[in-house]
Amino acid sequence: MQQSVLTALLGSAIGYLVGHWLGNLIASGYPVVQSSGYNNVAIVLGLCFGVVGWMVGIGTMNYPLAKLVGREPVPESPTEGWTRFFKMTLDHKVVGMQYIVGVLMFFFTGGLFAMAIRTELLSPTTHYWGPDTYLQLVSEHGTIMMMMATSLVVGPFGNFLVPLMIGSRKMAFPRVEAASFWIFMSGFLVILAALPLGGFNTGWTGYAPLQTEAKQGMDCYLVGFAVIGTGMILNGFNQIVTIVNYRAPGMRWTRLPIFVWSMLATSFLLTLATPVFFGAVYFGALDRTVQTAFFVDAHGGSSFLWENLFWFFGHPEVYIMALPGFGIVAEMLPVFTRKPLFAYKVGAAGMFGVALLSFFVWQHHLFQSGINPDMRPLFMLTTELISIPTGFIYLVGMGTLWKARIRYTVPMLFCLALYFNFLIGGVTGVYLSDVPVNVTVHGSFFVMAHFHYTIMGGLVFAFFGGVYYWMPKMTGHMLNDRLGKIHFWFMFVFFNFTFFPLFIVGLLGMPRRVFEYAPRLAHLNDFSSISSFVLGASFLIFVANFVWSIWIDPKPAPQNPWDSKGLEWQVPTPIPYDNFKRIPIVLADPYHYGEPDALPVADLGGELGLASVGAAGPSAAAGAGTSRTGAGDGQSRIVGGGPDE
Amino acid sequence: MTSEETADRIERRREGLSHWKWLTGVWLILTAIIEPVIYFLIWPHLPPGNMTSSARGAQFDMMVLTMIAAPVMVAVLAYFAYALIVFRHPKGRPLVDGPPLRGNLRVQTAWITITSAIVMGAFVFGTYELIVPAGAGGAEGPSPIWTPASHTELPVQVIGQQWIWTYRYPTFGGFETTQLMLPNNTEIAFHVTSLDVIHSFWAYQLGVKADANPGVDDVAFTQTNQLGRITVRCSELCGIWHGAMYGYGEVVSPSAFETWAKAMERRLAPATRLLPPFAWTYTPSANGAGGGYYPQTDPYYDKTLYDQGRSGPEGNLPALRVEKSQRVG
Numbered sequence: 001m002q003q004s005v006l007t008a009l010l011g012s013a014i015g016y017l018v019g020h021w022l023g024n025l026i027a028s029g030y031p032v033v034q035s036s037g038y039n040n041v042a043i044v045l046g047l048c049f050g051v052v053g054w055m056v057g058i059g060t061m062n063y064p065l066a067k068l069v070g071r072e073p074v075p076e077s078p079t080e081g082w083t084r085f086f087k088m089t090l091d092h093k094v095v096g097m098q099y100i101v102g103v104l105m106f107f108f109t110g111g112l113f114a115m116a117i118r119t120e121l122l123s124p125t126t127h128y129w130g131p132d133t134y135l136q137l138v139s140e141h142g143t144i145m146m147m148m149a150t151s152l153v154v155g156p157f158g159n160f161l162v163p164l165m166i167g168s169r170k171m172a173f174p175r176v177e178a179a180s181f182w183i184f185m186s187g188f189l190v191i192l193a194a195l196p197l198g199g200f201n202t203g204w205t206g207y208a209p210l211q212t213e214a215k216q217g218m219d220c221y222l223v224g225f226a227v228i229g230t231g232m233i234l235n236g237f238n239q240i241v242t243i244v245n246y247r248a249p250g251m252r253w254t255r256l257p258i259f260v261w262s263m264l265a266t267s268f269l270l271t272l273a274t275p276v277f278f279g280a281v282y283f284g285a286l287d288r289t290v291q292t293a294f295f296v297d298a299h300g301g302s303s304f305l306w307e308n309l310f311w312f313f314g315h316p317e318v319y320i321m322a323l324p325g326f327g328i329v330a331e332m333l334p335v336f337t338r339k340p341l342f343a344y345k346v347g348a349a350g351m352f353g354v355a356l357l358s359f360f361v362w363q364h365h366l367f368q369s370g371i372n373p374d375m376r377p378l379f380m381l382t383t384e385l386i387s388i389p390t391g392f393i394y395l396v397g398m399g400t401l402w403k404a405r406i407r408y409t410v411p412m413l414f415c416l417a418l419y420f421n422f423l424i425g426g427v428t429g430v431y432l433s434d435v436p437v438n439v440t441v442h443g444s445f446f447v448m449a450h451f452h453y454t455i456m457g458g459l460v461f462a463f464f465g466g467v468y469y470w471m472p473k474m475t476g477h478m479l480n481d482r483l484g485k486i487h488f489w490f491m492f493v494f495f496n497f498t499f500f501p502l503f504i505v506g507l508l509g510m511p512r513r514v515f516e517y518a519p520r521l522a523h524l525n526d527f528s529s530i531s532s533f534v535l536g537a538s539f540l541i542f543v544a545n546f547v548w549s550i551w552i553d554p555k556p557a558p559q560n561p562w563d564s565k566g567l568e569w570q571v572p573t574p575i576p577y578d579n580f581k582r583i584p585i586v587l588a589d590p591y592h593y594g595e596p597d598a599l600p601v602a603d604l605g606g607e608l609g610l611a612s613v614g615a616a617g618p619s620a621a622a623g624a625g626t627s628r629t630g631a632g633d634g635q636s637r638i639v640g641g642g643p644d645e
Numbered sequence: 646m647t648s649e650e651t652a653d654r655i656e657r658r659r660e661g662l663s664h665w666k667w668l669t670g671v672w673l674i675l676t677a678i679i680e681p682v683i684y685f686l687i688w689p690h691l692p693p694g695n696m697t698s699s700a701r702g703a704q705f706d707m708m709v710l711t712m713i714a715a716p717v718m719v720a721v722l723a724y725f726a727y728a729l730i731v732f733r734h735p736k737g738r739p740l741v742d743g744p745p746l747r748g749n750l751r752v753q754t755a756w757i758t759i760t761s762a763i764v765m766g767a768f769v770f771g772t773y774e775l776i777v778p779a780g781a782g783g784a785e786g787p788s789p790i791w792t793p794a795s796h797t798e799l800p801v802q803v804i805g806q807q808w809i810w811t812y813r814y815p816t817f818g819g820f821e822t823t824q825l826m827l828p829n830n831t832e833i834a835f836h837v838t839s840l841d842v843i844h845s846f847w848a849y850q851l852g853v854k855a856d857a858n859p860g861v862d863d864v865a866f867t868q869t870n871q872l873g874r875i876t877v878r879c880s881e882l883c884g885i886w887h888g889a890m891y892g893y894g895e896v897v898s899p900s901a902f903e904t905w906a907k908a909m910e911r912r913l914a915p916a917t918r919l920l921p922p923f924a925w926t927y928t929p930s931a932n933g934a935g936g937g938y939y940p941q942t943d944p945y946y947d948k949t950l951y952d953q954g955r956s957g958p959e960g961n962l963p964a965l966r967v968e969k970s971q972r973v974g
Contacts, residue, residue, distance in 0.1 A: 131885045203882045209859065210842040210884055297860035298928055303843055304858070338734070339743035343753050368845065369856040370786040370837075370863035377772040384764045384771075391760045394721060395753065401728040403661075404743045408733070416729070423721055427714045434771040436706045436781035439854045440693050443845055443880030507692045509849040511880035514888035518876075563740060594742035 008057035015053025096160025106148030113141035136199030153324030167248025194220035208295030236270030250586035262327025277313035325462035342399025350392030414465025421457025446506030472557030490538035497531035699782025700852030784855035805844030805857030819923030825894025828902035845881035
């Protein structure tokens, strides 16, 4: 039997049962298990073994296991047809598209939970779900969305586009790439497994000691984040290695597309911040299973420890959710304004500035926690400083719009929406960073509206812009323009209608994650709730558009429908398995709009339909290119081996 | 450079200047309208009101931040609106590239300078407003470093527990109520602690917020200066009834407070005797909430007070207005 998602499901079921049995064998005699009737050891081991079974079942272990026992591994052959989307594959383009479907599964599930939350909040006192179910919904929504957002762009577009944009045939570690996707999807199963186990009621922040006393669904949160975290680390270092080492000759750092810069900055955050959280959830699992006391005050631990570790990861993570969005809009702006990217170096530096500073701001989540008050001015400073490099993305955007030739295509609309939403999200962030004002707004709906404006208003809008923009290259079909515009306007208007009132609700005194609130806030909450239902429905337009344009009325897309100069648009559609017949020689950055004397972005070797440059042109320029990048020569040798070397 | 090119450059420059003039004009007019609106019409209605020093401070800070943010937002939005209208590609015309502007040192320098100046201004302002009003109503942990100038303050202990707020008044024998009563024109020191998980004490109208952590005495200061009702909510997720964890209180005149507190002290004396002796933190019993709690050793705890509290005729503690010099842990 060929390995596919079915064998993976089988493997995870077997793994879960084995782990559960083992856990019962070990811990069923513990006094705490006997008195409570809950065996967390069995759940945690079951989930861990289940994930391992999943990874074995899908086939990610075949190669390393064969190597381990000294057998000759069977090389994975490139698979064809629609079934390849349900299998482990070494094709970075297929992984990218798998990721798109995967993150959308997370996103739509989390979105349904969000609408359920808003249903409860339709009335200040009448309860549709009751407090326990409500908190489960809140926690599942938050956790699923956070898991989704960590990979929303790095997963799909990072894997699909980075090799194409830097002129490589593959990611540095294709098997690691496939593993990062499949372990990400097992996280989806793990976090949903919390529901039959009674859910968890801590929200996505999982604060101890509430975490320690929560029901068994909490184990799914801890294992789920460990699993997702593993995927984040794998994907992160794979991106870094690829970007640093697999650039085509001539792809100097100054020619690197800004999107790749954003992927690089994000990947550093993924690899450096996530291990801290991995440790934290490990401590949490130990507290819950073998009764250690990392977070239990009465036994020598501290509830502050979780808060510190969680936010030490959590705040860089917030920028994992912002930078890729910036990258996408900065990549699309030059195409739809027909101008070079303004202040390219400032934009790239801004992304790294944000990435660096994001490690020094985490205690602004703890301004009212009572933890070291003398550090408050410092964290206020670092938090406010981060708005300077974030502002660079506005400088880049506004400069690029100056005297431009703006085309209002669907991707461009999403891109402009990011600038509008993130402006509100960013400015309200300054209120939160100011400690005296933070006293009022901390822990209220104001915070909630703020981060929805940055993450949903920023990253999710950029993601959908990216989907409309790159879909022709991915599937060979344009998405319908009219449906796309209807989707955009519904999403944009009702996103703002949903979340803007929540700023006011928060300022008027409504804390987060409550199921009851003051009756005077009912009108604003109703307005937000009803808008959120329309917002949810707007994604049906997207799905309809997708189904219509890909299957019902497919129209083949031209090779370069947006007239972009990006390298990824110069390859034919559908993209061949090896991307480039020979490794391209990069001659210019992809933003030379309005520069008639500029060379084309790359020399692809003539056969691939690139507008030919003069006979002497490419070789001379190529010589110049390679001689100026140190990596040049070694590069072509490495990549020349192809994916199965 | 030919004369034709020079003329072209001058022409482009003139065009750019006219764009700038338009933009600056729109920005100035909008800012001139919005700033007075914020100052005169919005400021008095900003949360959380002006019942205490910290609430008034938060209101003032919010006004200042809004007055800083408004021109920035107006500038960005006006620029986008202008650019999106004026620089759009005419429909149906063939695609033409725009001018190849890859950067402008003056614009970039100005941008970085202005944003840095705004940020540094906000930081200096925020730090001043944090330190001078004694922590601005925010939590300062067990050993506060920014304390009120007045030497006497009324300590009120706030105990978060799943899922109710209770208050103990050490000055009046340590009786415990579910209603937060405060005297007007008085410096209050809230000592917030928890018996189980993390809660967050949010007295909205007082402009006070402090997390209730188990085993931690989290101090926050404010000064009352207006009579009125108080709503207290929990703003940190603490379990199933988090949404229902709210209570009420009132700021009353000092004499009314004195009368109330003395009466409560007398009336509740039998109950107070059964409570664990007053302490700044408590260790919850193994049974958790409602199962009783025991004092912990801590720098504030005084053995003699403890004994008097146990043996005195009414479980009465002597006045415990903490002198500043004593409070240093």
